[in-house]
Amino acid sequence: MDIEIVTIGTELLLGYTLDSNGAEIARSLGEHGVRVVRRTSVGDQSEEIREAVRGALERTGAVLTTGGLGPTRDDVSKRAVAELFGVSLRFDDAVWEALVSRFAKLGRVPVASNRVQAEVPEGATVLPNRWGTAPGLWLDSTRMATREGVRGLVIMLPGVPPEMRNLLQHEVIPRLVQSGSGTVVRSLTVRTTGIPESTLAERLGEIETDIAPLTLAYLPGEDGVDLRVTAWALPPANAERRLRVAAELLQARGGEHVYGEGDTDLATLVLESARARSFHIAVAESCTGGLLAKRLTDTPGSSDVFRGGVVAYDNALKTSLLDVPLELIKRHGAVSEEVARAMALGAARRLDADLTAAVTGIAGPGGGTPDKPVGTAWFATALQGDVATLRSVIPGSRPEMRARAAQAGLYLLIRRLRSA
Amino acid sequence: MDIEIVTIGTELLLGYTLDSNGAEIARSLGEHGVRVVRRTSVGDQSEEIREAVRGALERTGAVLTTGGLGPTRDDVSKRAVAELFGVSLRFDDAVWEALVSRFAKLGRVPVASNRVQAEVPEGATVLPNRWGTAPGLWLDSTRMATREGVRGLVIMLPGVPPEMRNLLQHEVIPRLVQSGSGTVVRSLTVRTTGIPESTLAERLGEIETDIAPLTLAYLPGEDGVDLRVTAWALPPANAERRLRVAAELLQARGGEHVYGEGDTDLATLVLESARARSFHIAVAESCTGGLLAKRLTDTPGSSDVFRGGVVAYDNALKTSLLDVPLELIKRHGAVSEEVARAMALGAARRLDADLTAAVTGIAGPGGGTPDKPVGTAWFATALQGDVATLRSVIPGSRPEMRARAAQAGLYLLIRRLRSA
Numbered sequence: 001m002d003i004e005i006v007t008i009g010t011e012l013l014l015g016y017t018l019d020s021n022g023a024e025i026a027r028s029l030g031e032h033g034v035r036v037v038r039r040t041s042v043g044d045q046s047e048e049i050r051e052a053v054r055g056a057l058e059r060t061g062a063v064l065t066t067g068g069l070g071p072t073r074d075d076v077s078k079r080a081v082a083e084l085f086g087v088s089l090r091f092d093d094a095v096w097e098a099l100v101s102r103f104a105k106l107g108r109v110p111v112a113s114n115r116v117q118a119e120v121p122e123g124a125t126v127l128p129n130r131w132g133t134a135p136g137l138w139l140d141s142t143r144m145a146t147r148e149g150v151r152g153l154v155i156m157l158p159g160v161p162p163e164m165r166n167l168l169q170h171e172v173i174p175r176l177v178q179s180g181s182g183t184v185v186r187s188l189t190v191r192t193t194g195i196p197e198s199t200l201a202e203r204l205g206e207i208e209t210d211i212a213p214l215t216l217a218y219l220p221g222e223d224g225v226d227l228r229v230t231a232w233a234l235p236p237a238n239a240e241r242r243l244r245v246a247a248e249l250l251q252a253r254g255g256e257h258v259y260g261e262g263d264t265d266l267a268t269l270v271l272e273s274a275r276a277r278s279f280h281i282a283v284a285e286s287c288t289g290g291l292l293a294k295r296l297t298d299t300p301g302s303s304d305v306f307r308g309g310v311v312a313y314d315n316a317l318k319t320s321l322l323d324v325p326l327e328l329i330k331r332h333g334a335v336s337e338e339v340a341r342a343m344a345l346g347a348a349r350r351l352d353a354d355l356t357a358a359v360t361g362i363a364g365p366g367g368g369t370p371d372k373p374v375g376t377a378w379f380a381t382a383l384q385g386d387v388a389t390l391r392s393v394i395p396g397s398r399p400e401m402r403a404r405a406a407q408a409g410l411y412l413l414i415r416r417l418r419s420a
Numbered sequence: 421m422d423i424e425i426v427t428i429g430t431e432l433l434l435g436y437t438l439d440s441n442g443a444e445i446a447r448s449l450g451e452h453g454v455r456v457v458r459r460t461s462v463g464d465q466s467e468e469i470r471e472a473v474r475g476a477l478e479r480t481g482a483v484l485t486t487g488g489l490g491p492t493r494d495d496v497s498k499r500a501v502a503e504l505f506g507v508s509l510r511f512d513d514a515v516w517e518a519l520v521s522r523f524a525k526l527g528r529v530p531v532a533s534n535r536v537q538a539e540v541p542e543g544a545t546v547l548p549n550r551w552g553t554a555p556g557l558w559l560d561s562t563r564m565a566t567r568e569g570v571r572g573l574v575i576m577l578p579g580v581p582p583e584m585r586n587l588l589q590h591e592v593i594p595r596l597v598q599s600g601s602g603t604v605v606r607s608l609t610v611r612t613t614g615i616p617e618s619t620l621a622e623r624l625g626e627i628e629t630d631i632a633p634l635t636l637a638y639l640p641g642e643d644g645v646d647l648r649v650t651a652w653a654l655p656p657a658n659a660e661r662r663l664r665v666a667a668e669l670l671q672a673r674g675g676e677h678v679y680g681e682g683d684t685d686l687a688t689l690v691l692e693s694a695r696a697r698s699f700h701i702a703v704a705e706s707c708t709g710g711l712l713a714k715r716l717t718d719t720p721g722s723s724d725v726f727r728g729g730v731v732a733y734d735n736a737l738k739t740s741l742l743d744v745p746l747e748l749i750k751r752h753g754a755v756s757e758e759v760a761r762a763m764a765l766g767a768a769r770r771l772d773a774d775l776t777a778a779v780t781g782i783a784g785p786g787g788g789t790p791d792k793p794v795g796t797a798w799f800a801t802a803l804q805g806d807v808a809t810l811r812s813v814i815p816g817s818r819p820e821m822r823a824r825a826a827q828a829g830l831y832l833l834i835r836r837l838r839s840a
Contacts, residue, residue: 106813402717
């Protein structure tokens with residue numbers, strides 16, 4: 001089926017906010033064989049919203065909107081669409097009770113403006129929002145007593161990204177797929193790290209020819225280079241089979257730099273691998289300032305493997321919390337192989353861990369020298385007393401350098417675990 | 421004047437590419453007083469392009485397009501718009517010569533498909549492209565012999581971002597401003613934290629009326645609720661003055677929850693405020709797992725204020741690195757006021773800091789109990805031995821909870837600093 005997306009919010013017209021919701025919805029729908037034929041963004045005015053939705057219905061017969069379902073005065077989408085269908089808003093007790101109980105869990109009491117969020121257009125199906133307060137809405141003219149002669153399907157989602165995402169996945173797509181076309185657009189991502197894009201491309205050789213008619217995109221980012229393979233308009237089974245073959249080729253040619261598919265997270269792999277070996281992990285950080293520990297604790301349930309970390313930003317703490325001899329720091333500097341090694345061993349002892357990673361570096365923009373330019377980092381891993389070290393000069397701005405350094409620390413951990 | 425933006429490219433409908441061109445154009449036009457009233461994205465099909473441009477002309481009378489001006493088969497915009505106006509394409513010798521000489525400088529020879537780029541609609545003004553090969557086009561129906569009765573202005577730019585940007589700045593905006601009204605669209609953002617959107621709205625009262633004709637948008641995110649005020653179509657000095665007045669009102673009503681304007685970062689404020697008082701800061705984290713330390717070290721030069729942090733994910737480390745009595749953890753649980761207090765005091769002592777923040781909580785999704793549901797967090801700040809604590813139940817998924825908890829920790833730090 002074909003559909004249009006209408007994203008609502010004056011900030012989209014001001015250009016201060018990128019329409020990432022619209023892009024994400026387009027991607028998700030495409031992957032399920034629903035073709036997006038137009039995207040429109042309008043401001044928070046009833047008239048604008050009504051006209052955009054009306055146009056989409058006339059052209060395409062189906063439209064998905066996001067935004068304007070919140071409790072404040074600039075949230076007018078629901079009323080605008082109800083007017084378009086010529087139905088009134090009714091107060092929905094079930095929605096209200098869900099909202100009140102959600103608030104109760106958070107120790108909050110709804111205020112008057114929250115009541116508006118429990119109003120739904122007459123005849124609309126409520127898509128329950130377990131991730132926030134504004135429910136999604138499904139308005140199908142064939143099942144409604146519309147007074148205005150509008151025909152078609154309007155799906156309304158809130159604009160808050162996690163709420164939009166969850167409602168889309170759990171409520172909207174299952175309903176839409178029931179009425180699908182037979183072919184799909186499907187993508188698969190193979191994740192690599194520790195290798196620059198151009199070197200990776202050399203390794204992959206004539207891959208574009210070898211995987212045709214599938215296409216390949218290189219997506220370099222802070223975690224490494226992702227490789228996205230896409231199958232266009234194929235029957236699902238055929239698309240899946242070809243994608244699997246392409247992934248196998250990429251895996252074979254990318255070698256040890258390939259660490260997973262899809263949204264596989266390197267920190268999660270480190271935790272799983274350590275868990276399987278009953279190892280405890282700890283980290284000692286300087287330039288990454290907590291980011292490495294954050295990565296390892298992003299995953300739920302990390303506490304059985306991850307002991308903790310020390311962010312020794314100040315050199316005195318490298319000594320007092322990690323037992324790095326002051327003498328060593330004076331002689332070699334805080335960014336040195338010797339200090340990284342001592343940090344990794346100190347963390348193992350003081351945080352009682354089998355495997356540790358330490359990183360000390362210059363995140364910039366200041367602090368570089370000809371010998372140790374901005375981006376210089378020394379890494380050390382200690383596995384039951386056995387230390388490995390690595391020097392790297394990491395490109396990018398301060399946040400990029402830090403993110404890449406944290407990912408590099410995780411890459412070293414997974415390599416130690418694989419060889420353990 | 422009002423205008424619509426139409427961005428052309430099938431990749432925009434697949435959602436793999438964000439429409440950053442559309443956002444950038446909207447921002448630039450707004451700053452020069454041209455109000456963007458709708459944005460549309462369509463694929464590389466003539467019919468779709470024609471219908472989108474026709475609709476924009478009927479509604480608004482002016483439209484700016486990007487994309488589809490290149491030499492390849494999917495570049496059909498120019499022909500589609502020429503058909504809409506009922507004019508034919510003519511070969512433009514000046515455009516062709518510019519292209520040939522540009523290629524010569526790069527040591528290249530044009531191929532047959534490049535000739536298409538020198539074709540322009542009869543009656544259109546050519547906007548010379550010194551940054552690439554496809555010229556921009558300016559089609560004004562009042563100056564053209566259109567056969568189709570289409571009325572209005574169509575401006576066409578290439579989709580390559582630097583070419584789009586340069587043509588916009590050097591060719592389009594000067595022409596639009598000439599015919600403009602001398603007014604601008606200008607925005608200002610006031611940042612709040614520690615208060616839910618609906619409670620904030622109650623506090624702000626009839627703010628929409630009080631700041632009219634300026635408009636207000638609530639933008640809730642992980643850092644809190646941003647308030648964006650926009651002045652539409654006012655002379656620059658008037659817009660600036662009204663924005664300042666509105667910011668003052670928001671500041672007065674938002675009170676202690678307002679922490680800055682624009683892209684002000686709370687961590688940076690904490691560092692500046694501590695620096696001004698010659699305080700050293702340290703943190704002790706459990707559920708945020710390094711995120712609070714990361715926030716404080718995101719800012720360059722944080723090392724003169726920020727000593728470091730301990731991520732005591734494992735309870736044993738709360739004792740060994742932060743001197744939290746094991747007894748206390750057993751009696752009250754790791755997520756308790758007593759433990760948060762002991763962590764803050766322990767961090768002050770062990771990390772040699774004047775001011776510390778500690779956070780211990782349940783990030784979820786598992787680990788909640790009826791007494792302490794997922795999202796429960798205890799915070800403590802210790803300022804030279806004086807401890808303040810706070811309990812909060814923070815909504816959202818695990819990453820949201822963690823991000824909000826880190827922001828809440830920073831908010832408590834700034835409040836202690838302000839009262840110090």
